[in-house]
Amino acid sequence: MATTNLAFFPLYPGLIALLHPVLPGDAAAAGITLAWLAGLVAAWGLFAIGTHLHSRRAGVLLAALWAVVPHAMVESMGYTETLFTALCAWSLFAVLRRHWLTAGLLCALAGLTRPTGAALIAAVGLAALAAGLTRRDGWRPWAAGLIAPIGLFGYVVWVGHRLGRADGYFHVQKDAWKMSYDDGGYTLGTARTLLTGRVDLAYLMCTLVLLAAIVLAVVLSANRRAWPLAVFSLVIVAMVFFGDGYFHAKGRLLIPAFPLLLPIATGLAGAHRRTMISVLTVLAVISAIYGVYLARFWTHSP
Template sequence: MAREIWQVVWWSRVGLFLAAWVDLALLPWGHVAPAFNPVANPLVLPWIRWDALWYTSIAARGYFSPAAWAFFPLYPGLIAGLHALLPVSLYTAALLISNAALVLAAGLLYRLARTAAGPEAARRAVWMLLLFPTAFYLSAAYTESLFLALTLAAFLAAERGRLGWAAWWTALASVTRSEGILAAVAVLGAYWRRHRWHWHREAWGLLWLPAGLAAFLGAQWVTAGTPWAFIQAQANWGRQLAAPWAGPVLALRQVVVTGSPLQPAAVLSMIDLGSALAAAGLWIYGVRRRLPGEWLVYWAALVLVDLSAPVAGGESPLLSMSRLVLVAFPMFVVLGMLAAERDRVQRLLVWTLPFLQATFLAIFATWHWIA
């Protein structure tokens, strides 16, 4: 099975890299200035877009701007480390890390899904992950694949009773993205099943859980004067805390009232709102199929956190939701279960998802916003 996963990841990435190369050659770009296109290699350039420039800039210069605190340090730190070790550019280093993490994440997803849904559904869960419309971000200079690999490692270690390791992976996930601390639900759930809430020496390993996030908060406090600099930095993108239903209501209003089907803002809102509704619908199906409780809690918490930080005045109130749901691994297990059990659903997904991913990749690679 490991060989098949490797082959699926490899050939899917080859296809995406070639498609992105063709997109650059044939389609008009949104930005053509050298400041937006810092590398000449046509296989690397399409993947260095939007947030990728922030991560590589932090890798090169540290937290050079108050806005940079919005981006957590593990991924840029790894980029800087690999760049120092190997004779490759920061941009190539970023892609090497992302794609290595994707291979790891695909293998971990299969192992974790196999215990809950069986080998056939697990196999198709990997396919659903790779075919998902925004799955090309797993190969770009973004944190999605690293975050996914670390959270999957935390859940798998917790399932196998290795609570210290699970807490360690959670700590690393929480310095990749703020939502990483949510993986603590797997560790705490495993501890409760083993010991209820009675003291046991394994509790010492749980001290790793807040270590990563606490270290980052402390670094912000010392450097920026507040431990909440990463929250304040989100204001640069218009994000603000709100009730979880505020974003969907604003997105629906954007689509139905203030927008029109031909306006980019309305299209983006439809994509992001559709992603949120699909995640919610699949979550309900996961409840009906009795997915592990920790999975459901983690999945719901991820979506609620993303819904609770809308961009009230932006083109899409649920900005980037189609990308943010990419790290909710139980969603792909549910899709794998549906594909394994219902041929009609599988055919629909296999035909529609790659088409959407190719379209979204063309938008992304040519410097137009998608997520």
């Protein structure tokens, strides 16, 4: 079971299989190309959300901040983060614009990309429920709520059927990746060791990123207009915090939680131009240096 590929959700490898025959190079090159293209689509989605909620400058800053997070190097690698972020961004934008069927369909695709699609299902589902109960937009919110979980739940059910056990996917996840969920003890215990023992930069950075994510999630929750984005981010932060493995990857797993950057983007949008440029420059330098460390010296996944 430790070598099974059932732990990987099917959309990203499926798209690679479609692109590989029509692109030069091997499947790895197709995966990188797909990640780059998805990154551009994700940045466009972030710009659209920031512009819709605040201003054009906030939209640009939201996309720029996402591009210089500490683990931004992953956005140019063959990981699912950019594809998942793109699907989430446009699904949430569709929610904000009340384009319910689009939101539901994109959410279903996101659910075929990563298990954290559960966060998007929660956001789209609750927003659709709120619209349905207030009799807004007719039948479309109800349809979106039904469509949204099809991808994630469908894949989990399929894996369970393949393995002949209802908890099949979670069994694969625990057996192949040695990962499940606890009460937060693993995350707190690992972070506590940073105060008493030898500190690896990757662990320290992930601790700082996780702390910042928790603070920003609280701040974002105060924005009533963006509450579906807050739900999405809170669920992702919770899934990362309560995950009992791969502490060194928690920063990467938070990359799709882009709404956490919205309070910073809106704050910088109202700041002096020199302040805005200085903050982005400092963050870009930190991200670049840390990216070099991950690429050249870190021996595990980023």
